[in-house]
Amino acid sequence: MNRFRVVQATLERELAKPYAYGDPARSDCFMMGCALVDALEGRSTVxxxxxxxKTLTGAQKALRKRGFSSLTDFWTTELGRPPVAPAEAQFGDLVILTLDDGAEHVAICIGTRFRTKTPDGSTDHALADVVAAFHIG
Structure with a gap:
């Protein structure tokens, strides 16, 4: 299966799941990112x-408990490579967004937009919201 089909299938599957923090049977933006990394790189991050x-606060505590200060810090270590400039993101790459609420979100590059999953559904964002990007696959 080519990259486009893998990314498309993974996004469709993850976005169709009900929203729940940290539950792979459901999904949140972090689990969506983990599923994409697993699909493109053969990992077991999910x-x-x-x-x-189980909550946003719990997710932030879990990051700090593992010694990470941010999602960018986490993914840099997990993937074993530094982020690239946001404008270098390509279709299917993982990005970190900072949105108006001040929270970080994991999103997937879908061309010129970046799709994330929120409790209210999926949302697309512009390059200006991206703080870090990671080439995946």
């Missing part, structure tokens, strides 16, 4: 982090 938090 399994590694499933059930480690």
């Amino acid at each position: 399994r590694a982090y499933a059930g480690t938090y």
